[in-house]
Amino acid sequence: QQQVKQSPQSLIVQKGGISIINCAYENTAFDYFPWYQQFPGKGPALLIAIRPDVSEKKEGRFTISFNKSAKQFSLHIMDSQPGDSATYFCAAYTIQGAQKLVFGQGTRLTINP
């Protein structure tokens, strides 16, 4: 049972466009939502994270939008560049119970030049 559902599985965007990846969760106890970026042949690396007390967080071209009532959050990449081509994972964590970070299925993003 996937606790965090991520879509789409793959995404192709033209250079300069906006890339949008969506995630949904069920467990209302989740209180930390990071996004990880993974380049081919490498381990994932933290990109940006948000807590449910804010609806949006922006770091450069990357923005997380968070909708607590809908239990959804999304990653927006503005002015997408070929160097953004990677696999992106959303994740969720709660301090309640076991110390586990739960990941979504991943989205392979390709930015065409």
Place this chain on the structure above:
Amino acid sequence: NAGVTQTPKFQVLKTGQSMTLQCAQDMNHEYMSWYRQDPGMGLRLIHYSVGAGITDQGEVPNGYNVSRSTTEDFPLRLLSAAPSQTSVYFCASSYSTPEGEQYFGPGTRLTVT
């Protein structure tokens, strides 16, 4: 700092063989974890540890053992390899919990024939 190191990078096993995947970190992190990455499944937690001498199961622990005798090392043992364990394995560490940045190793690509 070397960060999180994993050995070997690649391994081919025959069904029924056992082996140990090595993971080490030099950042004095208390929390360490093992994930497996399979296409369309994202990153799934196998086992994790919140400190030396303390380990617990993740989502997919069957067929794997771990131990944590030191803060630095967190080896993953495959007891009797099966083709279903063909995957890419990542070790990760963070300061005290998965909240905040998790640092991933470069991964081990394992094939079981």
